[in-house]
Amino acid sequence: MMTQPPFLISGDGLAIVSPASIINPDYVKGAVERLESWPLGVSVSLHCLGESGVYSGTVDERTDDFRNALHTPEVKAILCSRGGYGTVHLLDRLADDVARNPKWIIGFSDISALHALCVSRGIMSLHAPMCKHLTAEPADDRCTQYLRQILFGQIPEYHEKPHPLNRQGEGRGMLVGGNLAVLCGLIGTPYDIFRPGSVLFIEDIAEAPYKIERMLYQLKLAGRLASLSGLIVGRFTEYTENEGLGGTLYELIYRLVEEYDYPVCFDFPVGHVSDNLPLIEGAEVLFSVGKESVDLAFCIK
Known part of the structure; x- marks a missing residue:
């Protein structure tokens, strides 16, 4: 609770x-x-x-x-x-x-x-x-x-544009997340934010793609990615793509979570960008990824 x-x-x-x-x-x-x-x-x-x-x-x-x-x-x-x-x-x-x-x-x-x-x-x-x-x-x-x-207690629902790499589906769970490097630095501490059944959102700034992949592999090997109910991939900024790694940053993330069956969306408006939607951490959410829209609803009054 x-x-x-x-x-x-x-x-x-x-x-x-x-x-x-x-x-x-x-x-x-x-x-x-x-x-x-x-x-x-x-x-x-x-x-x-x-x-x-x-x-x-x-x-x-x-x-x-x-x-x-x-x-x-x-x-x-x-x-x-x-x-x-x-x-x-x-x-x-x-x-x-x-x-x-x-x-x-x-x-x-x-x-x-x-x-x-x-x-x-x-x-x-x-x-x-x-x-x-x-x-x-x-x-x-x-x-x-x-x-x-x-x-002031008026809770919005978000309906965002789809991305070609999105995986469709519906998930429900507690919304947690934020800056990926900061959150990975807290793994194993009393402030470890990764909980089974959560809907996770991630973003970062000025991190090379191989560093992002390394952090996500840490989460994968620790079992954190397998236990999610959904993944929201936000905006990653101030970095240079490195196709030598086998694709774009988003493509690397897509392959990392390809084996799981929960919904995944890419390019959600959250991160170090002007279009940075407010997200209520700790709230239960309904997360739906469809052909036409990515929908996020907060289950609070």
């Missing part, structure tokens, strides 16, 4: 924190303006705009910011300003705080580690765009609008 954090109402508080890398202040400013227009009461954590080497703050500072947001009653959701690297430093420190204070934690990329923490503690979270997207994209951007709708 997963705990669903309370949905927001107008005027609720939302805190912006930086659990990993340094953030451009202009992106935080833009996100504040967008979120206040919804309307929400937005606060910016003490070290959100800080700098400690490549991080927004020391481990203690970043932990304190996140912990304060979790323990502040007025704050109903926490938006991570950006990813980068560094979230893994906070997992053991925040595990109990997250479990005792279920709130919507929002972000993607390196924030996949926090989503894994939430799953480990039985809390739903929101894999979704962050400050840069809220600043750079127009108000009517569909991902921005879906994020707003979900936070």
Whole structure:
């Protein structure tokens, strides 16, 4: 059983924190303006705009910011300003705080580690765009609008275009996933996100195809791929195809899961792209891959 954090109402508080890398202040400013227009009461954590080497703050500072947001009653959701690297430093420190204070934690990329923490503690979270997207994209951007709708309890259904490599079928299970490199780094830890019967979504940035294949072979050899109810292959960006490996990246992934009988879709709009659909991690989903459409429905109210 997963705990669903309370949905927001107008005027609720939302805190912006930086659990990993340094953030451009202009992106935080833009996100504040967008979120206040919804309307929400937005606060910016003490070290959100800080700098400690490549991080927004020391481990203690970043932990304190996140912990304060979790323990502040007025704050109903926490938006991570950006990813980068560094979230893994906070997992053991925040595990109990997250479990005792279920709130919507929002972000993607390196924030996949926090989503894994939430799953480990039985809390739903929101894999979704962050400050840069809220600043750079127009108000009517569909991902921005879906994020707003979900936070306020209006749950969308997604109907996306098919891909030639898709394998048709239907699956049902708990939705988990995120950045592939981050998730593979958590295998064998208390924050291992791979559960039998799950619908898994994956994406990554600046990883060579052979590295992606190696990570997926790790999952295959560990039995993680065989136990899925469905696989959503998102967008992989900033890499160069290497046909010497025997095909495109998507073709390599297709062959890796060819022996399984669950539905698989490719090029789903999730990842380091502007069209990055918000996904509710920890929610039960119905996942259907057909000739004309790829459909994803969240089984929550």
